Amino acid sequence: MRFDIITIFPEMFSGVFSGGVAKRALEKGLLEVRIHDLREYTHDKHRQVDDRPFGGGEGMVFKPEPIFEAVESIRKNKRSRVFLLSPQGVKFDSGLARKLSRVSQVILICGRYEGVDERVIRHLVDGEISIGDYVLSGGEPAAWVVMDAVSRFIPGVVGKEESVRRDSFFGGLLDFPHFTRPRDFQGIKVPQVLFSGNHAKISEWRRRKALEKTKALRPDLLAKKKIAPEERVILESITKKGKDNEPD
Numbered sequence: 001m002r003f004d005i006i007t008i009f010p011e012m013f014s015g016v017f018s019g020g021v022a023k024r025a026l027e028k029g030l031l032e033v034r035i036h037d038l039r040e041y042t043h044d045k046h047r048q049v050d051d052r053p054f055g056g057g058e059g060m061v062f063k064p065e066p067i068f069e070a071v072e073s074i075r076k077n078k079r080s081r082v083f084l085l086s087p088q089g090v091k092f093d094s095g096l097a098r099k100l101s102r103v104s105q106v107i108l109i110c111g112r113y114e115g116v117d118e119r120v121i122r123h124l125v126d127g128e129i130s131i132g133d134y135v136l137s138g139g140e141p142a143a144w145v146v147m148d149a150v151s152r153f154i155p156g157v158v159g160k161e162e163s164v165r166r167d168s169f170f171g172g173l174l175d176f177p178h179f180t181r182p183r184d185f186q187g188i189k190v191p192q193v194l195f196s197g198n199h200a201k202i203s204e205w206r207r208r209k210a211l212e213k214t215k216a217l218r219p220d221l222l223a224k225k226k227i228a229p230e231e232r233v234i235l236e237s238i239t240k241k242g243k244d245n246e247p248d
């Protein structure tokens with residue numbers, strides 16, 4: 001899969017792929033990323049990408065011509081998808097990240113200033129993506145977020161695929177709690193069950209903890225999830241006792 005990023009600050013992406021999972025994905029050729037300078041698609045001496053808004057008021061707005069030209073020259077085929085990063089877009093989540101991981105080319109346009117000329121939104125892009133209800137000063141950090149989350153769903157990018165499947169949101173739940181050495185940290189002990197060597201018991205405990213955490217922290221996720229009969233039994237027991245009585 002390939003990402004094409006259109007930005008007026010290409011240098012902002014220089015550190016993004018210098019480590020971690022993204023770096024490995026690029027090295028293995030599982031992911032390709034191209035950063036495009038929007039100014040390369042201007043034809044005037046000042047390489048102007050923005051202008052004052054019609055109707056007056058504060059701030060500058062990205063002109064449509066360079067963005068249209070950039071997308072038209074970067075787009076590989078009809079299956080390519082083009083998104084504007086925008087606080088007005090659909091809220092980015094795990095489901096959308098998974099969907100995008102199956103698209104062969106995703107073009108992301110990073111806005112700045114007051115945003116972009118509305119004709120880009122109405123006549124060029126397939127959609128707008130927001131990473132949350134707040135306003136960033138540019139789309140670049142949002143593009144990084146989208147690329148990172150999407151690339152985790154490309155087979156082979158994350159070493160163990162089962163860990164992606166178990167991660168928060170994938171199965172409609174938050175992840176279970178993790179512990180590592182030491183067993184006793186300043187008197188705070190790791191739950192006994194994790195040393196039992198009994199894998200069935202451990203996975204039962206983890207499932208229970210994932211349900212408990214989700215119920216406490218993100219009941220909205222449970223409301224959307226298809227709950228298996230055995231999960232319902234666990235959830236009901238959490239309600240009854242108020243608190244899980246497993247040792248931990």
Ligand code: SAH
Pocket residue numbers: 084085086087088109110111112113114115116129130131132133134135136137138139140142
């Ligand atoms: N005036 C606009 C905000 C412009 S912010 C409005 O109120 O809707 C400048 C740019 O930052 C946007 O064009 C967009 O590309 C990016 N941006 C800001 N907030 C964002 C968010 N929550 N998600 C994704 N991109 C965002």
